[in-house]
Structures are given as C-alpha cells and as structure tokens.
Amino acid sequence: MTVGEASKNLPWVEKYRPSKLEELISHDDIIKTINQFMKENQLPHLLFYGPPGTGKTSTILACARQMYTPQQFNSMVLELNASDDRGIGIVRGQILSFASTRTIFKAGPKLIILDEADAMTNDAQNALRRIIEKYTENVRFCIICNYLGKIIPALQSRCTRFRFAPLQQSQIVPRLKEVAAAENVKLSEDGIKALLALSGGDMRKVLNTLQSTWLAYRDVTEDNVYTCVGHPLRSDITKIFNWLLTENDFAVCFQNIQDLKLAKGLALGDILTEVHTIIQRVKLPAEVLVSLLIKMSDAEARLASGCSERIELAALIAAFQIARDQVQIGTTDTS
C-alpha cells in the first residue's frame, strides 16, 4: 500500500483502497481468473455481485489501472455510479457515444464500469443489451451490483458472473492491523473483535468504524467502538437481558429498558439482534424457545416496516413474560 502526501486527508477507505490486484485481500480465485483473462487479452463482459464493501469496485479499478496507463485512463474508462442518472437517457447518450467511438491512443477495447447497476431501470438495462452486443469489439462492460436479482436475465447471460462473498475475519484482521499501524491507532484485541462483529464481512464498514472511533476517542476499544456507532455495549445487553428474564413487574421492566435506551441512544433493532445472540446460551425447553424466537422475529419485522419502538419493546417484554410463565428461567451470566 503506497500512501502519498495528497491522500493524507482522505477517508481511510479511499486512502487504503487497493490500487493493484495484488493488494486485494480476498477472492483469490476471482482475481486469478481475471488476471488470466487480461494476460490473454480475452477479457469478457463482467458482472460482479455481492454485499457492499467486499472489493468489487476496487477489483475492476485495479484491473483498469493494469490495462491502461494513467494517460490512457480517462479516454479508455467510463465509470458511472449511483450519483449518475440511471435511466434510458444515459444509455442512449453517454454510454452509446463512449462505446461507439474508437480511440486512437490505444488498440484494444475500452472499459465501461457500471457501478451500482441494480439501481438502473429495466428500460435502461434492456437498451444496454443491444449496445453490449453491437460494440463488443470496441468496449467491455463491467456491471457491478449488490443484488443479482435486479439485473435482467438478458444482461446476466451476456456477462461472466463473479460473486464477491463477505470477507473472512482472517482476511480482515491483518489489513486492519496494517492500517491501524500506519495511522498510529491504538487498537485493542477486544476493539478488533467489536469491529469484526459489527462489520459482517464488509471491509468498508471496518475501516469507517475504525476511523470514526479513532477520531472520537483515540483508543479503539470494544466499548469505544460500540459507543461510537450507538451499538449497545455488552454490559447494557446483560442488564437488559436480566431485566427481561427476572423483572416481574412489566411496567418496571419497560421503564428500565426505555431509560437505558434513551440514555445511551440505543435502537431496539440492535437490542433485538444482541438479545437474539445470547438467548441461544440459555437452556430453555425447545417449544418455549421457538415461540419466543418467532415473537422476536415478528417484532423485528414490524420494526423494519416502521412500527413504533415503544410498542415493539412492550411486545418483546410480553414475549419474555409469557415464556417465563411457561418455564422458570432464572438469571444468566452472559458476559
């Protein structure tokens, strides 16, 4: 990773964006295959899909840098992303005119990168399939999206598909430590664990959370990471869980959790996710656990569709009270 003076003030996700294929920390098979395509001058149209922050854009930009010199880059590569118009107009205008003109600077095809292509309208995608076929000699397309299902089958069949899976912890940790060392960040082991737990394999999220925590607190520890993103601390979840399991008075339990939520700015969705993780550690009869989990997932679905947090919190407490009526659960050490 080479980091120049000009990139000093960049967000770390951009400052440490891999500029060469070798710098990517994951998806070795995909990178090997694409390298082979480029070596043999046989690059097909590409379709990269998978969750955010897994290196799709970085991979194609690194390929482009490998194929073209910095002087050629602007005339040979057209990159369109979500901030550009996604309708049929851009396909008939900018894309068609870029694809249909040849450049005198370099032999070989140009490259059109359509980032976040799942935001393109169906009409635009339909218009694109003709252009892809007609100008294949002139141009290669790289279509990038999160949801493959939003790309029409006709486009899918014209491209070679690669799925970018979420990054594994063993891939993230060395890069995370490298960035932390380069930026002189004090990063504790539990801080690393918290970053990994929050990221879900999204390297962008890891680096963004690292930088925000560092800016806010300097020391990147578990508590600082969770507090920075407003995620419940382990100690908060233990408290909430114990209230749910042992507080007999519904109103007191509701008030305790509500006060903690307000004091720490916690979201009920995050509380549900964490309670869901630790509930697995409590020994409960299968039918009680199943009915509790179903009620929790119903509450989560209602929250996602915009229902009131207060009412869903009451529903969560009610679900636990019913479960406790069915069986005596008792307090648990969840640390």
Ligand SMILES: Nc1ncnc2c1ncn2[C@@H]1O[C@H](COP(=O)(O)OP(=O)(O)OP(=O)(O)O)[C@@H](O)[C@H]1O
């Ligand atoms: N495989 C990887 N190797 C190294 N860094 C990575 C990798 N994947 C992601 N990153 C880091 O995360 C940032 C975002 O990656 P990138 O833009 O390539 O993700 P993406 O898969 O295209 O995401 P989205 O679907 O949201 O556009 C990069 O700037 C880089 O710092």
